[in-house]
Amino acid sequence: MKRxxxxxxxxxxxxxxxxxxxxxxxxxxxxLFLEKNRExxxxxxxxxxxxxxxxxxAHFFSRGxxxxxxxxxxxxxxxxxxxxxxCNPLLRIQGPAFDITGDTRLRSLPRFYASLFRQFGFHPRxxxxxxxxxxxxxxSSQRAVQSMDSRPLEEDTSGMLQNPQxxxxxSTMMGLYFVIPFSQVSAGEAAWCTQKALRSRDAGYPRxxxxxxxxxxxxxxxxxxxxxxxxxxxxxxxxxxxKAVGVETADxxxxxxxxxxxxxxxxxxxxxAGKANFPPRYNRHVxxxxxxxxxxxxxxxxxxxxxxxxxxVGIRDTRPSPGSPLSQEDIHRLWEDTLAxxxxxxxxxxxxxxxxxxxxxxxxxxxxxxxxxxxxTCDHKAIDGPEAWIDAxxxxxxxxxxxxxxxxxxxxxxxxxxLERWMGKRGGPVISTGxxxxxxxxxxxxxxxxxxxxxxxxxxxxxxxxxxxxxxRSGIDCxxxxxxxxxxxxx
Numbered sequence: 001m002k003r004x005x006x007x008x009x010x011x012x013x014x015x016x017x018x019x020x021x022x023x024x025x026x027x028x029x030x031x032l033f034l035e036k037n038r039e040x041x042x043x044x045x046x047x048x049x050x051x052x053x054x055x056x057x058a059h060f061f062s063r064g065x066x067x068x069x070x071x072x073x074x075x076x077x078x079x080x081x082x083x084x085x086x087c088n089p090l091l092r093i094q095g096p097a098f099d100i101t102g103d104t105r106l107r108s109l110p111r112f113y114a115s116l117f118r119q120f121g122f123h124p125r126x127x128x129x130x131x132x133x134x135x136x137x138x139x140s141s142q143r144a145v146q147s148m149d150s151r152p153l154e155e156d157t158s159g160m161l162q163n164p165q166x167x168x169x170x171s172t173m174m175g176l177y178f179v180i181p182f183s184q185v186s187a188g189e190a191a192w193c194t195q196k197a198l199r200s201r202d203a204g205y206p207r208x209x210x211x212x213x214x215x216x217x218x219x220x221x222x223x224x225x226x227x228x229x230x231x232x233x234x235x236x237x238x239x240x241x242x243k244a245v246g247v248e249t250a251d252x253x254x255x256x257x258x259x260x261x262x263x264x265x266x267x268x269x270x271x272x273a274g275k276a277n278f279p280p281r282y283n284r285h286v287x288x289x290x291x292x293x294x295x296x297x298x299x300x301x302x303x304x305x306x307x308x309x310x311x312x313v314g315i316r317d318t319r320p321s322p323g324s325p326l327s328q329e330d331i332h333r334l335w336e337d338t339l340a341x342x343x344x345x346x347x348x349x350x351x352x353x354x355x356x357x358x359x360x361x362x363x364x365x366x367x368x369x370x371x372x373x374x375x376x377t378c379d380h381k382a383i384d385g386p387e388a389w390i391d392a393x394x395x396x397x398x399x400x401x402x403x404x405x406x407x408x409x410x411x412x413x414x415x416x417x418x419l420e421r422w423m424g425k426r427g428g429p430v431i432s433t434g435x436x437x438x439x440x441x442x443x444x445x446x447x448x449x450x451x452x453x454x455x456x457x458x459x460x461x462x463x464x465x466x467x468x469x470x471x472x473r474s475g476i477d478c479x480x481x482x483x484x485x486x487x488x489x490x491x
Contacts, residue, residue: 026224032226045211086203244257244453261457264423290433291431295416300412
C-alpha cells in the first residue's frame, strides 16, 4: 500500500479550510494546511498599517459562537472560545427617505420594522399585517423554509414591494447578505439566514479582528498535530488513476496525501486538478454556475472617534432628480447597471467600524472604518473602472455622514483585483458559488467531486449561511464526509 506523507492536504486557511482541517485534526487525522500568503485567514485575514490592524474584508459575524464557529471550537476541545464583542447602537441604516437605528435581537424586530414602515409611509392599519408577513417565515419550520428555496424573495414580498422605499431597503439588506441582485435572492435562503441570526442572539465582532476565528481553528488543529506551511502557492493538484494523491507547489515541493481539500472556486479547482480528469458533463455544470458580485473597498483611519454605531449602511440617490419618487424600475435598474459594470445612480454601501467593537485594533484615540460596496467581478469588462466605483462609494459615505471627512488620516483604496490576488479566486467574487435561486439548499454543489479523494469546502460548495459562516459550515460538512471515507478506508 502506498505510504502518504499526510492524510489530508488543505489548500487555503480561510474559514472553510481552517474549519475543515480543524475538524479533521480533531478526528485524529494527519492534516497539512498550505497557505499561499504570509498571513493566514483568506478573506478573514488582515494587514498592518502604522499600528492599525486592518481586516482584508469588511466583517460582522451574525451567529457568533452559537453557530458553526462555536461548533468547530467545541470539537477541538477549546477551553476559551473566541470572544465576540458587541456595540450599542449596533446598526444605522440611512436611505433617501429613511434613517433608522437598530440591533439584531428578535424581540426588537417588530419595533424596528414598525419604525421603518412609519418612515416608508405605510398606513398604520396595515402595519400589523405587514409585520406578520415578515415575521412568519422567521418562525417557520425548516421544512417550510426549504419549500421556499425555489421561490424568489421578490415574489414572496411582492405586496410590500409596491412601496419602492421598502423594496430599496429590502434589496439593500439582501445585497449585504448575498452580494447578488435582489431578483435572484431565494426566499428560503433569506428566511433561513435571518432566522438563524435572530435566534442565535450572539452576533458580534471577534476580539483581535476577523482573523482571530481561523487562527483559533488552526492553532487548535496544530495542538492536535496538524502542520501549517505559509507562502506555499499550490500550482497543481496531482491526480493518478482518477484519484487525488497530493499537490505540487510553485516552489517545486510535492506533498503526498490520501485526500485533498480545495477551498478556491470550483472553476479554479478544475484548473488545478486538470480539466481532463473530470467528466465533460461536470465541467459544463461548473461553467454554468453563477458567482456573486465582487466588491470595492476603502479602509479609512480617522484621527478621533466620529461614528458611534458598530455598522453603517447607506444608500445615496444621485438620480438627476433625487427628490422624485422612486419606482420599482429604478431599483431593478441599479442592479442591471451594477451587473453591467456601471456605477448605479442609487448606490449602497456597508461599513463596519471594527474599533467600535475592539478599540485595541488601532492606536488610542483613532477610529477605523472598513467601507465596501458591491461591484462587478474583475473578469468581466466593466463600463466604469474600480477607481470610479471607489470614488462613488466614498462620495456616498461623505455625503450621508459629512462629519467623517475632516478627520480622515488616510484611506486605502482597494479595487476588486485586490480580493482576486489575495484569495486566488479568479475574478474576485465575494462568494464563488453564489446563493442564487437554483444554487441553494439541496441544489447546492456538494463537498465531493467526481475525482476520488478531492473534496471542496468554503464558499464554493455546500451549506447555508451568510458569508464567513457559510464557508465555516461547509468546512465542517466537508470534514465529516471526508472523515467517513478515511475511516472506512475508501481512500
